[in-house]
Amino acid sequence: MPRAGLTPTVVAERGASLADEVGLDRLTLALVAQAFGVAQPSLYKHVRGLDGLLQRISALATAELATALADAAAGRAGADALHAVAAAYRGYAHAYPGRYAATQRLPDPADPAHLAAGERAVGAIYAVLRGYGLEGDDALDATRALRSALHGFVVLELAGGFGIPRDLDASFDQLVAAHDVAFRAWPDRT
Amino acid sequence: MPRAGLTPTVVAERGASLADEVGLDRLTLALVAQAFGVAQPSLYKHVRGLDGLLQRISALATAELATALADAAAGRAGADALHAVAAAYRGYAHAYPGRYAATQRLPDPADPAHLAAGERAVGAIYAVLRGYGLEGDDALDATRALRSALHGFVVLELAGGFGIPRDLDASFDQLVAAHDVAFRAWPDRT
DNA sequence: CACAGTTGGCTAGAAGCATTAGCTTTTTGG
């Protein structure tokens, strides 16, 4: 019998694609094994169980998201950069919902690449806010606020939580524009 | 053998409490049954499987959250109401993380009480924004923006997604203050 | 009070999942 040619990376990528198709919560090792035409236990030679697979998918997706955000921010500043990064964020979540969901897992502290990817992603957002002249605690708070808004919108949207999906694009534009307003007139920290 | 005295409501409430303790994703029928000193299949006499239980917990939690938000908004207006509602929202998620997570499930269209609770919850937020003079599409967009921000912050916070939890209270205050600024100067819908 | 009928609990058992153990075959490297 010829070998299937699995590697940790290959398994993670197939797992990520399947997660995008069926939803991260419905991703099973059985499904991944079936996609490779392989018995479930074989996957354990490459990945530390389901949890290990999810962690690898998370690392993969976080890195992808980080470069998407960094690419969007490149060569732009201010409101322009803000809108571009926000659109890239939502675009990634739409295109790869399973991967995006995996992104929410905390990086394993023993995985430097995963940690670095996470920092690159929030760094891309942080950089946009530096463009608004925010620094120190203000930049930290603003980054958290923008992350919250983007993540919250995307999650509610994907889950169908906004009810009838009328004008979601326009609502998102308004959300971003509102943050532009707030970042220009960032309130004092009392 | 005396009966355990289970009812759909009792089961849902115990399930909600357990979800708060162990996390919604770790809630199992086996755990609920054990808490009642009852065999797993007995629960099926009261609840349509695990999914039915989760749905009931969602309805329960949504109703609780809605009244918490409505109570917070009562007798307040403007920035005062905004801060009170935001604090109530975050407070509920902190106090009942499992229930809060259940809140994200879509209501069963055949469950009028669940649907009504959902509308009451977003209605409480909507009402606050009406206090800022926002109407029509603007109020809709602003409601979506505020929901996104609150939900996103709470989810990231509970998941530990903000890294070192330094000054989370202050960051949340800033997030709310920033929305106050944005609601006062709500951008035109181009 | 008696005695149906309904309800609420039970045991048994299926199917799907993750995971471990241990075996065999393929690939690789000296």
Add this chain to the structure above:
DNA sequence: CCAAAAAGCTAATGCTTCTAGCCAACTGTG
């Protein structure tokens, strides 16, 4: 070319949800 490592396999365990079918305990109506 052959030993060692790696990659696949089967078998088996334990946990889960869920269905089927049984029996005891309540309920209410004559």
